[in-house]
Amino acid sequence: MNIIECKNISRSFGPKVALDNVSLSIPEGRIFGLLGPNGAGKTTLIRIINRITIPTAGEVLFKGRPITRDDVSRIGYLPEERGLYRKMKVGDQAMYLAQLKGMSTSDARAALVEWFTKFGIESWWDKKVEELSKGMAQKVQFITTVVHKPQLLILDEPFSGFDPVNAQLIREEILALKEAGATIVLSTHNMESVEELCDEIALINKSRLVITGPVDEIRRKEGNDNVEIVYTDADGRHTEVFPRQGTDGNLTLSDFISRGVTVNAYRELMPRMNDIFIKLVTGEENK
């Protein structure tokens, strides 16, 4: 089941085309990476899914039917251009945003207290936002995005502004939310987190969809589809590479073991997402 389906979405601002006939499906319960260089049209697509911007052509389906405002209130959106009211107290602000997402006052308070306790930031409730550091404010921002238990989370560069420890905390929370059944759309330039977190991706470049599908499939397709075996014999450590197709892992391994060498590793050789990204984006430009 797809939670979101974009069908032939186009959007232009005057003469400038921001999205050109983009179709993609976001399966429920997965982490979906939305990739692309700056200015490719990712933010416009996200805004169209959120019904902030209306597409010039095409439509967005939520669970198979045209998306409505009520569906949007089940989305949690962390935009790239984000911030909080500087002069407002953290607690009041979180309450305000939660209520705008349709939560009652008591539900909002209970859920926020739970999250604040989880992140160990209960003492910030009465602080003004301007007293917080950027990383602290980002934490609050993350809480306000997820507090209403959204079915779909759209996170645009969620790790920017976090130190490695807090970035890891957010990563774990994202995985926990996926466990709990939420679908997550992740737009990021951090390819390591794409490899680590995403099940599927879509790459947009110059307003067009370049590729979409499961991460593993794309990595295999874009790479040489080889496997490597690392072993140690009397001469030292060696690496041998075979094409994955036509190689039976069990046979190869038992063959090596029977040779009396120590097998250290046997793994698929997959290109880094980073390389695929660069290849696809620059390849497009060279066409």
Next chain:
Amino acid sequence: MKLRNIGIVIRREYLNKVRKKSFLVTTFLVPVLMAALCIVPIVMMLNAKDKMKFIAVMDDSAVVMPTLQDSESACFVDLTGAPADSVKALLTDGTYDALMALSALDADNSLTFEIFSSQPLGLDLTENLTRKVNDAVENYRVGTYGIEGLDRILKDVKPDIRPKSYTIDEDGKENVSEEGVYTALSMILGLVIFMFITLFGGMVMSAVIEEKASRVVEVLISSVKATELMFGKIIGVALVALTQFFLWIVLTVSIVGAAATFIGEEKFAEITSAASSSAIADPSVTATIDQIAPASSDQSEAAVIISTISSLPYGKIILVFLVFFIFGYLLYASLYAAVGSAVESEGDASQLQLPLTVPLMLAYFIAIYAFNAPESSLVFWGSMIPFTSPIVMLARLPFGVETWELALSLGLLVVTCIAGAWASAKIYNVGILMFGKKSTFQDLWKWLKMK
């Protein structure tokens, strides 16, 4: 539009503004100033009346002293023949407030009149004493002609004609009126509505800019529609304005009331009734020559002012003020919101704000002109054209405006207000998500035409 969302936005906007220190300061400081404006002159009147002046008189002519009679405010002591230096010494030690030195009558039946005092006497008292001296000398001269009844004849030929203005209301009732009161009221109403629209319209703009500059707007816009956010903000600030207006009235009235009790209600009533009774009474009765304190003409004027103030149609004025303020504010506030949505800092706003500042200033200048010529065609059209009408109409109001004029002007204003809100919402929708580039009028026009 979701009413619940607008409600939440209004609530935040309202509480946020009302809890600000600047709001509290202005809300409580202004009534104190207004009350001071009402109370201080009354206290001064009270004090001026209470102080009894002791005046030493050295009358070598023997013409003036017999006509001087003691009153509540002045007591005359005849020191004729005493050495001038020793009397002057009594001035400096405070025994007497003033010394009137009158020379003997000369060949022309005139005399020299000198007043000595350690402190300036004030215009009222000096004029009063001068009049007394002149009257006494005049009477003496009349007597020297030896003509029977000459004093009566002279009194008869001297006219004392003064205008008394009336305004005729719809019931044909005539009210004594004072142009000054209308002018003052017109000035106050025009200024207050001008200030309210500029101040609170600007507040809406700042609130929009704040949301854009802090980047909180895109987070919000995924939960509420841009139009809901804009109208929530505008209504929230409107409620702040009305709260402030209401508190100003209540606080001013209660401070004045408290001050009245403190000063003593009797004295308060004394001043007002003394003023109004003298207006009803025949001027010749009040014009008793012996009375030093406020001259008779001043008193009747005060009475006319009070009667004019008390006969003003307050209900109508407050109603018209509120209606014109609300729609004038809505028009300008939505335009200010559109301007705010196009910029990222207050500094960038000044250029785009110009088309709003100019009509407001223009309206204010026409309103000032309305004090002088309430019936002129400039003022009439100013009170009809929606961008100036809230201010100019309020300035015209005290001078009397036909009901059809009010209705037409309000109708035009409401229509413009709706059109302005619609256009602003379109600009706002696009503008708040535009970052990085400085917007121009062409951009605004493009956004307005955008689907």
